[in-house]
Amino acid sequence: MSNINRRLRKERIAKILMQASGIIITGSLFFIIGTILYKGLPYLSLDMITKTPQGGFYIGKEGGILNAILGSLYLAGLSTFLATLIGIPICLYLNIYSKKGSRISRFSKLVFDVLFGIPSIVYGAIAFSIMVWLGVRASLIGGVITITLLTIPIVVRTIDELIQTIPTDLNHVTTSLGATRWESAKVLLTYIKPGLFTAILLAFGRAIGDVAGVLLTTGFSDNIPVYLDEPTATLPLAIFFQLSSPIPEVQGRAYASALILTFIILFIVICTQYLASRQKKHKV
Amino acid sequence: MKKKAKNLLPVNYRLIKDLVIKNLSGVLLGICLLVIIAIVIGLSIKSEPLISTESLWNILSSSVWSPMKGNFGFLPFIMGTVWVTLISLVIAVPLCLAASVYLVEYAGNRLRNFVLPLVNVLAAIPPVLYGVWGVLFVVPLIGNYIAPLFGISTTGYSVFSGGIVLAVMIFPIMVSIMVEVLQTIPKELRSVSLSLGATKLETIQQVVLKKARPGIMAAIVLAVSRAFGETIAVLMVCGNIPKIPQSIFDAGYPLPALIANNFGEMMSIPLYDSALMFAALLLFIIILGFNLISRGILKRMEAKNI
Amino acid sequence: MYAIPSIETEKTQSIIHQVNPHIQIKDLNVYVEDQHILKNINLEIPNNCITSIIGPSGCGKTTLLKTLNRLLDDSTEVKVTGSVLVNGEDIYGPDAEVTHIRKKMGLLSQKPFPLPMSIFDNIAYGPKIHGNRDKKSLQAIVERQLKNVGLWEEVKDRLDSSASKLSIGQQQRLCLARGLAVEPEIILGDESTSALDPISTQVIENLLIQLKQDYTIVLVTHILRQARRVSDYILFLYNGEVVEFGRSEDILLNPQNEITQQYVKGFIS
Known part of the structure; x- marks a missing residue:
């Protein structure tokens, strides 16, 4: 066993390298959040979250980012609502009304995978072209439609995966009791309820963080939107536009927006992890 | 009136509801599937003017x-x-x-x-x-x-x-x-x-x-x-x-x-x-x-x- | 009433003492996630014999086998106390080097698991790992071991094709040859024929009987008839305890313990 020491030394070195990689990857998360906290915290104030920007876009020093916070919540809320409304029936159709493994369900799943992979800038570009063609200006409704399209695949895929984990016996039990397919679908929905919220939260998280999709379709405004056809500010766009401003106060608004967006995302993540653990318990 | 009908023919009512939901969700699915086709067609139509003026190879290989x-x-x-x-x-x-x-x-x-x-x-x-x-x-x-x-x-x-x-x-x-x-x-x-x-x-x-x-x-x-x-x-x-x-x-x-x-x-x-x-x-x-x-x-x- | 296990083992140990013990297990206890899987095992496994471990499922047969080549090391939450001596050397001792120990014991698992490489490389894998880079000698090893398991004639023309293309029975023989290629002293079989058809099972069983001239063999099996066909010694394990150990005729025909009797007669399984 002359070579064993060499072999074990090699293993030790490799192990250290692997640990280092793991630390870099997990560390990058703390690093990103840390950077944003460090830059954003000094600018976070009550005014920041209760006032709209004053003195003009890009140069105005006063005011906060209430417009972007509310705009983001409106936009993400509405599109997530629509995406859920459309996504759940689609999942039910794919899993209950059409036969498992049938051509339509396999093809649809492929399409949703592809739709999921399309970058949001492509959605944005197409939606923008259609809006130009229809003569609609950049507005909340334009953003909502784009983001809805973006989030439907997320909802469908997440819920679909969830339904796959359910034993087929459950369906057999309800149908053999004489339930119609809709009635067994309802049973199924209660069964996956925690997971359902996970899907919705995931979609919401994606919707509220997206820039490329809303960049062209939603426009930007210093005011809080009242109607659907008004241009609307969102947090990611507020970050994107204000970060490059030469005025420190405006830049500060970008940092504060980044911080608030981070809080929202972290909140969503914590909720999803909690729900995921609930769903797991449910299964056992 | 409606309630009476439901009581008389409970099965039918349930089946109709089932059918309506089936078709509605089918339609939704269809629309979503159409989106991808719309994307492809829309992008193709829109990029057609450029492709028709120059060869695809030129567009992809020119650095100007x-x-x-x-x-x-x-x-x-x-x-x-x-x-x-x-x-x-x-x-x-x-x-x-x-x-x-x-x-x-x-x-x-x-x-x-x-x-x-x-x-x-x-x-x-x-x-x-x-x-x-x-x-x-x-x-x-x-x-x-x-x-x-x-x-x-x-x-x-x-x-x-x-x-x-x-x-x-x-x-x-x-x-x-x-x-x-x-x-x-x-x-x-x-x-x-x-x-x-x-x-x-x-x-x-x-x-x-x-x-x-x-x-x-x-x-x-x-x-x-x-x-x-x-x-x-x-x-x-x-x-x-x-x-x-x-x-x-x-x-x-x-x-x-x-x-x-x-x-x-x-x-x-x-x-x-x-x-x-x-x-x-x-x-x-x-x-x-x-x-x-x-x-x-x-x-x-x-x-x-x- | 059934006798206290330790008395039984003492009795049986006297039988074994006439033969050379290859593996000695002393006060072995294994805990997996707070569950006491193996309880106070004391055992001497004789040289150049086939020893079968039998017992109902979940009694700790496979765990016992895996403690013999320290495969449990990699599972988390496993605690092993006591000692296992191979040729008088404690494999759980502080100086024990795990790859060296494992090399001494060939494992034949439940299902054949060919490595994702060619037939040739499957067998050459072990020797290569241990530093053999000589092409000629590797070829000789491959040929010898394939002949050893009677596979040479079947595969000699396609040594470079993927091992997963062989039939299940052939794969299991390949796995046996692969284990033999690192020149072990002991062969551990974990229900090695449970995935095989009757004919392949017979081939493997006959191979094992042949191989016991050169190796000490420990098999886990849940098939009593198989234990009867191949083994010299039988160990009956129940609930993580050694209930009875002795020559296979004795255990099968004239079991002393009530639980062994019930198991052998098929009342518990």
Whole structure:
């Protein structure tokens, strides 16, 4: 066993390298959040979250980012609502009304995978072209439609995966009791309820963080939107536009927006992890 | 009246409800499937004017981009995307592979259950925040410290910065797929190699990774498709100069950034919007291809395991 | 009433003492996640014999086998106390080097698991790992071991094709040859024929009987008839305890313990 020491030394070195990689990857998360906290915290104030920007876009020093916070919540809320409304029936159709493994369900799943992979800038570009063609200006409704399209695949895929984990016996039990397919679908929905919220939260998280999709379709405004056809500010766009401003106060608004967006995302993540653990318990 | 009907014919009422829901959800599904067809057709129609004026090859291989003169050469943008993507892969693939192997083969349950959720958090962070991090940290780091080491002066807005930011962005997808793939490798296969007297590392190198190779390829391909489409974070740190980058410290101009930066302002210049739509089409086709490839690989792996 | 296990083992140990014990297990206890899987095992496994471990499922048969080549090391939450001596050397001792120990014991698992490489490389894998880089000698090893398991004539023309293309029975023989290629002293079989058809099972069983001239063999099996066909000694394990150990005729025909009797007669399984 002359070579064993060499072999074990090699293993030790490799192990250290692997640990280092793991630390870099997990560390990058703390690093990103840390950077944003460090830059954003000094600018976070009550005014920041209760006032709209004053003195003009890009140069105005006063005011906060209430417009972007509310705009983001409106936009993400509405599109997530629509995406859920459309996504759940689609999942039910794919899993209950059409036969498992049938051509339509396999093809649809492929399409949703592809739709999921399309970058949001492509959605944005197409939606923008259609809006130009229809003569609609950049507005909340334009953003909502784009983001809805973006989030439907997320909802469908997440819920679909969830339904796959359910034993087929459950369906057999309800149908053999004489339930119609809709009635067994309802049973199924209660069964996956925690997971359902996970899907919705995931979609919401994606919707509220997206820039490329809303960049062209939603426009930007210093005011809080009242109607659907008004241009609307969102947090990611507020970050994107204000970060490059030469005025420190405006830049500060970008940092504060980044911080608030981070809080929202972290909140969503914590909720999803909690729900995921609930769903797991449910299964056992 | 209605209630009475329900009582008389409960079965019928339930069946009608079932039928209505079935057809409604079917229609919704149909509409969603149409979206993808609409995307393809819309993009094709819109990019048709550009393709009809010049040959496809010329558009893709010319490096002159001056819309005012009607020159639409896409090579700088393609190369910009390629550079950024390659740099991000060079950084991310070894790190993610090593970390995933560690998590699956060496780490205990507790560490794994601690790290994997964190990776999920990383996945949930919106691109724009990565961009902010890039601007605040990566760009100055490269401009002030790393580039001077090589005797190069740059602002730091470069394909290298883009690559680093993008690498961190594709960490989560790579790690989660690689971990999943490694976990599908049967435990007994490892026992076999170990009981022949191989060390753990040798088992991993020669047996586990070999068996997992297709899955790891799929993870990389999927990450590439994600990297190709990433817009905002890269746009914020890349410099956006329509020239082919010559070194990692040069600025680059990836395809998605081209669309995002110019879409609103192109109306007055002939063919400009067609060119941007062509960029979107290009992006769509490339990403579609990558997605289908990785899906195919993963499907085949699954089938083999059964 | 059934006798206290330790008395039984003492009785049986006297039988074994006439033969050379190859593996000695002393006060072995194994805990997996707070569950006491193996309780106070004391055992001497004789040289150049086939020893079968029988018992109802979940009694700890496979765990016992895996403690013999320290495969449990890699599972988390496993605690092993006591000692296992191979040729008088404690494999759980502080100086024990795990790859060296495992090399001494060939494992034949439940299902054949060919490594993801060619037939040739499957067998050459072990020797290569241990530092053999000589092509000629590797070829000789491959040929010898394939002949050893009677596979040479079937595969000699396609040594470079993937091992997964072989039939299940052939794969299992390949796995056996692969284990033999690192020149072990002991062969551990973990229900090695449970995935095989009757004919392949017979081939493997006959091979094992041949091989006991050169190796000490420990098999886990849940098939009593198989234990009867191949083994010289039988160990009956119940609930993680050694209930009875002795010559296979004695255990099968004239079991002393009530539980063994019930198991052998098929009342418990």
